[in-house]
Amino acid sequence: MLFSTGTFWLFFPAVLIALAANRLTLRSVTLQNAILLGASYLFYGWWDWRFLGLIIASTLIDYLAGLRMERSAGQARRRWLHLSVFANLSILGFFKYFGFFASELKAGLTAAGFSAEWGTLNIVLPVGISFYTLQTLSYSIDVYYKRTRAEPDLLRYATYVAFFPQLVAGPIERARKLIPQFAELAGPTWQSLNQGVRLVIAGLFLKVVIADNLAPFVDTIFTGYATMSGGELLLGALYFSIQIYADFAGYSSIAIGLAAMMGIRLSTNFATPFLASSISGLWRGWNITLTLFFRDYVYAELRKGKRSESRIALANIATFFVSGLWHGANWTFILWGTAHGVLLVVERRWRAAVSLDPIVWLKLAGWAYTFGLFLLLSVLFRSLDVHAATTYLARIVTEFSVPQSQRYGLLFVGLAFLIDALWRGRTRLDKGLRLEWLGPVAKEWAETVVFSLSLILVLINVATREEPNAFIYFQF
Amino acid sequence: MPSSTSSSDSSLAKRSLAALLAVFVALNLIGLSLWQAMPLSKVSEQRYLAAAKDHVEMLRESKGEEGRIILIGGSGAAFSISAERLSEELERPVYNGGIQAGIGFRNLMDMYADHLDPEKDLIVLLPEPELLAGEARYSQVWCDVVFLGKDTERLLGQPRCLPNILHRTYQDVRHHMAGTDTVDPVYRRSGFNAVGDLTSHLEIDRSAPDFSAYDLPNLSGGQLTLFSDYARTQLAERGIDLLYIPAAMPKAACRRSPDRIATMIAELEKLTTDGPVPAEMEDFCLAPNLFFDGAGHLNKGGRELQTANVRKQLAAFLAR
Numbered sequence: 124m125l126f127s128t129g130t131f132w133l134f135f136p137a138v139l140i141a142l143a144a145n146r147l148t149l150r151s152v153t154l155q156n157a158i159l160l161g162a163s164y165l166f167y168g169w170w171d172w173r174f175l176g177l178i179i180a181s182t183l184i185d186y187l188a189g190l191r192m193e194r195s196a197g198q199a200r201r202r203w204l205h206l207s208v209f210a211n212l213s214i215l216g217f218f219k220y221f222g223f224f225a226s227e228l229k230a231g232l233t234a235a236g237f238s239a240e241w242g243t244l245n246i247v248l249p250v251g252i253s254f255y256t257l258q259t260l261s262y263s264i265d266v267y268y269k270r271t272r273a274e275p276d277l278l279r280y281a282t283y284v285a286f287f288p289q290l291v292a293g294p295i296e297r298a299r300k301l302i303p304q305f306a307e308l309a310g311p312t313w314q315s316l317n318q319g320v321r322l323v324i325a326g327l328f329l330k331v332v333i334a335d336n337l338a339p340f341v342d343t344i345f346t347g348y349a350t351m352s353g354g355e356l357l358l359g360a361l362y363f364s365i366q367i368y369a370d371f372a373g374y375s376s377i378a379i380g381l382a383a384m385m386g387i388r389l390s391t392n393f394a395t396p397f398l399a400s401s402i403s404g405l406w407r408g409w410n411i412t413l414t415l416f417f418r419d420y421v422y423a424e425l426r427k428g429k430r431s432e433s434r435i436a437l438a439n440i441a442t443f444f445v446s447g448l449w450h451g452a453n454w455t456f457i458l459w460g461t462a463h464g465v466l467l468v469v470e471r472r473w474r475a476a477v478s479l480d481p482i483v484w485l486k487l488a489g490w491a492y493t494f495g496l497f498l499l500l501s502v503l504f505r506s507l508d509v510h511a512a513t514t515y516l517a518r519i520v521t522e523f524s525v526p527q528s529q530r531y532g533l534l535f536v537g538l539a540f541l542i543d544a545l546w547r548g549r550t551r552l553d554k555g556l557r558l559e560w561l562g563p564v565a566k567e568w569a570e571t572v573v574f575s576l577s578l579i580l581v582l583i584n585v586a587t588r589e590e591p592n593a594f595i596y597f598q599f
Numbered sequence: 600m601p602s603s604t605s606s607s608d609s610s611l612a613k614r615s616l617a618a619l620l621a622v623f624v625a626l627n628l629i630g631l632s633l634w635q636a637m638p639l640s641k642v643s644e645q646r647y648l649a650a651a652k653d654h655v656e657m658l659r660e661s662k663g664e665e666g667r668i669i670l671i672g673g674s675g676a677a678f679s680i681s682a683e684r685l686s687e688e689l690e691r692p693v694y695n696g697g698i699q700a701g702i703g704f705r706n707l708m709d710m711y712a713d714h715l716d717p718e719k720d721l722i723v724l725l726p727e728p729e730l731l732a733g734e735a736r737y738s739q740v741w742c743d744v745v746f747l748g749k750d751t752e753r754l755l756g757q758p759r760c761l762p763n764i765l766h767r768t769y770q771d772v773r774h775h776m777a778g779t780d781t782v783d784p785v786y787r788r789s790g791f792n793a794v795g796d797l798t799s800h801l802e803i804d805r806s807a808p809d810f811s812a813y814d815l816p817n818l819s820g821g822q823l824t825l826f827s828d829y830a831r832t833q834l835a836e837r838g839i840d841l842l843y844i845p846a847a848m849p850k851a852a853c854r855r856s857p858d859r860i861a862t863m864i865a866e867l868e869k870l871t872t873d874g875p876v877p878a879e880m881e882d883f884c885l886a887p888n889l890f891f892d893g894a895g896h897l898n899k900g901g902r903e904l905q906t907a908n909v910r911k912q913l914a915a916f917l918a919r
Binding site (some may be wrong): 575 | 619
C-alpha cells in the first residue's frame with residue numbers, strides 16, 4: 124500500500140477513526156496498540172501477506188531474546204544477543220544477499236578453474252526488511268548494553284517493530300524513544316494534527332511532484348547513456364540525486380506526519396542535506412536515523428577503545444562499506460558507500476587544518492564540492508553495474524557539450540532547492556517555513572497558500588499519472 | 600507528541616488547519632470559476648474528445664427518426680465503420696456513436712441516454728475488448744470529456760475529476776497565452792463527419808502495424824458483467840432493441856486467444872434482442888495490412904470490410 128495511492132487514503136482515515144473512537148470511549152492502551160498492530164499488518168500484508176511471517180518471526184525472536192538477556196548475565200546474556208543478531212542477519216542475508224554472494228562465488232570459482240554448476244534461486248526481497256531488521260537489531264543490542272529495558276509486553280513490542288508509517292522505509296526508531304509512546308494513550312493535539320497534515324503535504328509534494336516528475340528523465344538518460352552527450356549525462360546525475368532525495372525525504376516526511384496525526388512522534392530523518400558545505404554535514408542531514416544506526420552500532424564497535432587516526436579512518440571507511448552493502452547487494456552500492464567513507468576521512472584530515480565556516484566564498488566552494496561529489500557518486504548508485512557507471516562518468520568528460528535536451532527537469536531541481544531553502548534547519552515545521560521577513564500575519568497566510576497549492580499540485584499529479592510510482596527506498 | 604499544550608497554541612493550530620482547508624477550497628473554486636468563465640482554447644475546441652458534444656447533439660437532433668440505428672463502441676467503431684455507407688445501403692438513418700474506449704461504456708451511454716428513443720432506436724453494440732477491459736466510471740479520458748463539456752453536473756457525479764479539470768484549465772491558460780492552435784491531423788474533432796464517422800485517417804497511407812506482440816486484454820468476468828448488466832438494465836429493460844456484433848480484431852490476436860474471444864462473444868451475444876445473430880468469426884479477424892495503427896483502428900480497406908460485416912449482421916437481424 125503506497126502512501127500516494129487512493130487505497131492508503133481510505134485505509135488511514137479508518138485507522139484514525141478507530142483510534143479516536145477508542146480514545147473517546149474505552150481509553151484502552153491495549154486496544155490502541157491492537158488497532159495499530161492490526162493496521163500495520165494489514166498495511167504490510169497488502170504487498171504480500173506471506174512476508175508477514177518474517178516480521179512476526181523477527182518480532183518473536185527479538186522479544187524473547189530481549190527478555191532472556193535481561194534475566195541473565197555473562198555468557199548466557201551474550202549467547203542471547205548472538206542468537207538475536209544471527210537470526211536477524213540470517214533473515215536479511217538470505218533474502219538480500221544470498222543471490223549476490225552465490226553468483227560472486229560461482230564467478231570466483233569459475234575464474235579459478237573450478238567447476239561451479241548450480242542453479243540460482245530467484246529470491247524476492249520482502250519490502251522494508253532492511254529497515255525493520257535494523258530496528259529490531261538495535262533493540263537487542265541496546266538491551267544487551269542496558270541502554271534500554273527489555274519490553275515485557277509482546278503487543279507493545281510488536282507494535283514498535285511493525286508501526287506502519289515507518290515500517291517499510293524508516294525512520295529507524297530506537298526502542299527507548301518509540302516503545303514508551305505505546306505505553307500510554309496516544310494523544311494527538313491540534314498542534315500535532317496541524318504539523319502532521321503539513322508534513323504529509325510536504326512529503327507528498329516531494330514524492331509526487333518532484334521525484335516522480337524527475338523519474339522519466341532519469342530513466343531516459345540512464346537507459347540511453349551510451350548515446351547521450353556529457354551535458355545530458357551530467358543532468359541525469361543531477362536529476363537522480365534530487366529524485367532519490369525527494370523520494371526518500373518525501374517518504375520520511377509523510378511517515379513522520381502520519382505518526383504525528385496519530386499522536387506519535389518519530390525522529391527527523393532528513394535535514395536539508397543538499398545545502399551542506401561538507402560531506403560530513405551532508406551525512407548529518409541524510410537518512411539521519413540510518414546514519415546514526417551505523418554510527419552507534421558499527422562505527423562505535425569498530426573503533427572501540429582505539430584512538431589512532433588510522434584506526435578511526437579505517438572504522439569510518441568500513442562503516443560506509445557496510446552502509447553501501449546495506450543499500451544493495453551489488454558492487455555499485457559497495458563502491459558508492461566506500462567512496463563516501465574515503466571522502467569523509469580525507470575531509471576529516473583536511474578540516475582539521477582549514478575551517479570553512481566563517482568565510483562565505485569558502486563555504487560556497489565547500490557546498491559545490493560536496494554536492495558535486497555526491498552527484499557524481501550517485502551515478503554508481505543508479506547504474507546497473509560498475510562498468511556502466513564508469514562508462515557513464517567517462518562520457519561526461521569525453522562527450523561533454525551543453526545539453527540540448529532533457530532540460531525541463533531543471534524546473535523540479537529548482538523546486539527542490541527552493542523547498543530546502545524554505546525549510547533549512549526546520550524539518551519538523553515546529554516554527555514553519557523561513558518566511559519571518561514577511562511579518563507574522565503575512566507569514567501565516569503565505570504558508571497556508573503554499574501548502575494549499577502544494578496539495579492541489581499533488582492531486583493533479585496523482586490524477587494525471589497512469590500508475591503510482593513506488594518509493595525508491597522500498598527496494599533496499 | 601506533547602501531551603499538553605496551551606489553549607492558545609491549540610486555538611492557533613485549529614485556526615491554522617481551518618485556514619488551510621479554507622484556502623484549499625478557495626483555490627479550487629477559483630480554478631473552477633476560471634474553467635467555467637474562460638473560453639476553451641483552440642487546441643481544446645479541436646481536440647478529438649470534443650467530438651463527444653457533437654455526438655450528443657447529433658443524437659438529440661435525430662431523435663425520433665424512424666428506424667434509427669446507433670452504433671456504439673470505442674474508437675474502433677469511430678475509425679472502422681462507415682455509418683454513412685450503412686445508411687445508404689440499409690435505407691435507414693444510421694449514426695456512429697463510437698468515440699473512445701477510455702470514456703467508459705456506461706459514461707458514454709449516460710451521456711446519450713436522454714436522446715435515445717426506445718420505440719424507434721436499434722442500438723448496435725460493437726465493443727472492442729479494450730472498451731470492456733477498461734470499463735470504469737473514473738478515467739482521465741472521461742474527465743477530459745467533462746472538462747471539454749464544461750459539465751459541472753457530471754463533475755458533481757465524479758468529483759475525482761476535479762484535479763484533472765484544474766490541470767486542463769491550467770493547460771488551456773497556457774494555450775491561450777502562447778496562442779497555440781496545433782491539433783493532431785487524425786485525432787481531431789473536425790475529423791468526424793455529420794453521422795459520427797471518423798474520416799480523417801482514410802486518405803493516410805501507413806505501413807501495416809506489427810501485431811506480433813499484440814494480445815487481447817484478459818477480461819475478467821466482472822468486467823463483462825459490468826457491461827452486460829448496464830446494457831440489460833439501462834437499455835434492454837427500457838425497451839431499446841440491442842444487437843451485438845463483434846469488433847474487428849487482428850488475425851494474430853484471434854489465433855492467440857480463441858478461447859478468450861469465444862467466451863466474450865458467448866456472453867455478449869446474449870444481449871441481442873430475441874437471441875443472437877450468429878457471426879462468422881473469421882470475417883472479423885483481419886490481416887495487419889487492413890489496420891491503420893496498432894490500436895486496432897482499421898484503414899480505408901479494412902473499414903470497407905468491417906462495414907460490410909456489420910451490414911450483413913444488421914440485415915440478418917432486421918430480416919427477422
